[in-house]
C-alpha cells in the first residue's frame with residue numbers, strides 16, 4: 001500500500017508479521033493498513049511470491065508458487081534467456097537504460113498536474129474494476145468477491161488475534177488518498193468496500209481513519225493519486241506515530 | 247574445532263551445545279571423540295546437549311531423530327535433549343514423543359528452548375507427564391526475562407542461557423555500569439557477565455572461536471558480585487533479543 005514498498009495483500013501482511021513480529025517489545029503496536037480493496041478477492045501470482053523469496057522464511061511463501069519462485073530467484077535467466085542476453089549485450093555496449101526503481105516515490109513534490117491527477121485517479125478506479133472483476137461500483141459484491149471477503153474477514157480476525165495473544169496492540173489504519181481519488185469514493189462506496197468489511201471483523205480494534213482527513217488529501221503530498229511521496233509519507237508517519245501513543 | 251575443543255577440555259570445560267539444525271552434529275561427534283581420547287577423558291566426563299529442529303518436528307518421527315543424533319554424535323545417550331522451538335502446531339505432540347524417548351533412557355534429560363510464558367502455559371495445559379528439566383533461552387543483562395525465570399524456579403526447571411554475552415554488542419561492550427564493575431573487580435566484562443549468570447544459577451552457553459578466550463571465560467571463580475552489583479547488571483534489561491524468535495520460528 002502507501003506504506004509498503006509495493007502493494008501487498010492482507011495475507012502477505014500476515015505472513016510478514018508471522019515472520020518478523022519478534023522485533024517488537026511487549027505492548028508493541030501492529031499497524032494494519034487498509035485500503036478500499038483490502039477486503040476483496042485479489043489473486044496473487046508468481047510475481048507476488050517471487051518478491052518475498054530471500055526475505056520471508058520459505059515455509060511462509062505461497063505454496064502454489066513457492067518452488068517456481070525460488071527456482072527463478074536462484075536462476076534469474078529463467079525469466080527469459082533472450083531478454084537477459086539482449087540486456088547483457090546492451091550493458092556491454094553502454095546502451096542500457098536503467099529503469100528508475102522508485103518512480104517518484106522519493107520525490108518531495110508531486111510531478112503531476114491537477115488534470116493528470118484526475119486522469120490518474122480514474123485510471124486507478126478502472127484498473128481496480130478490471131482487477132477485481134467489478135462492472136459497477138454501486139452494484140452488490142459479486143459471488144467471487146463475496147467469498148474473497150469472507151476469507152479476508154477471517155484473515156484479519158486471525159491477524160488481530162495473533163497480535164493480541166502476543167501482547168501487541170493491533171490498530172487498523174485506513175490510508176489516505178489524494179483528493180482526486182477520494183472524490184471518486186462515494187459514501188456508499190466507502191461503506192460497501194471498507195466500513196462494512198471492518199465491521200464484520202471481531203474483535204473490534206482501534207481504527208485510525210484517514211480517508212476523510214482533508215490534510216492528507218492534499219495532492220502536493222502524493223506522486224500519483226494513490227501513493228504518498230516522500231514528504232507525504234514523512235508527514236503521515238509522524239501523524240500516525242503521535243496518535244498511536246495516545 | 248579440534249583446536250578449540252582440545253583447549254577447552256584442558257581449561258576445564260565439560261559441556262558442549264549443538265543442534266541438528268546447526269548441521270554440525272556429526273562434526274561435533276567426531277571431534278569430541280578424538281579430543282576426549284587425546285585428553286584421556288571419556289564420554290561420561292562431558293555433558294552433551296543437542297536439539298530437535300522444526301523440520302524434524304514437522305516430519306514427526308521424533309524417536310527416529312534421536313537415533314540419528316546419537317549416530318551423529320558417536321554416543322549412545324545425550325545428556326540433554328531440547329526441543330529447539332515451540333513450533334506452532336507441532337510442539338505439544340513433539341513433547342509427548344520426547345517424553346517416550348526419555349523413558350527409554352536414550353536421553354538423560356529433556357527440555358525446551360525459546361519458550362516464553364505463552365508457550366509454557368500451552369505446554370502445561372496439554373497434560374504433560376514430564377516437566378521440562380531445562381529451558382535454554384536468550385538470557386543476558388539486556389534480557390533478564392524475569393517472568394520466565396521466576397516461573398522456571400517455581401517449577402524447578404533449570405536455566406541454560408544462550409547468547410549469554412549478548413554477543414558482546416557495543417551496548418554491552420561500552421556499557422558504563424559493566425565497565426565500572428569490571429574495573430573495580432579487575433575482571434573483563436565477559437567475566438563479570440558470566441559470573442552474574444553463575445550467581446543467579448543460569449548456566450551460560452557461550453561461544454568463542456578464539457582459544458585464548460576460553461581460559462578468560464572460565465576464570466570466574468575467584469571473585470564475587472555483591473547483591474547491589476547483581477541488581478545493577480540486571481537493571482540493563484531492555485527486553486532486547488539479539489536473535490528474533492519469529493525469524494527462526496515463523497509464527498512463533
Ligand SMILES: NC(=O)c1ccc[n+]([C@@H]2O[C@H](COP(=O)([O-])OP(=O)(O)OC[C@H]3O[C@@H](n4cnc5c(N)ncnc54)[C@H](OP(=O)(O)O)[C@@H]3O)[C@@H](O)[C@H]2O)c1
Nearest residue numbers: 263359408409410411412413414436451452453454455459
Ligand atoms: N537454542 C537456541 O535457539 C540458540 C540460539 C542461539 C545460540 N545458541 C547457543 O548459544 C551459543 C552462544 O550464543 P551466541 O554465539 O549467539 O552468543 P554469545 O556467546 O553471547 O556471543 C558470542 C560472541 O562473543 C564473543 N566473545 C566470547 N567471549 C569473549 C570474550 N572473552 N571477549 C570478547 N568477546 C568474546 C565471541 O567472539 P570470538 O569468537 O571472537 O571470541 C562471539 O562473537 C551458540 O554457540 C549456540 O550453541 C542457542
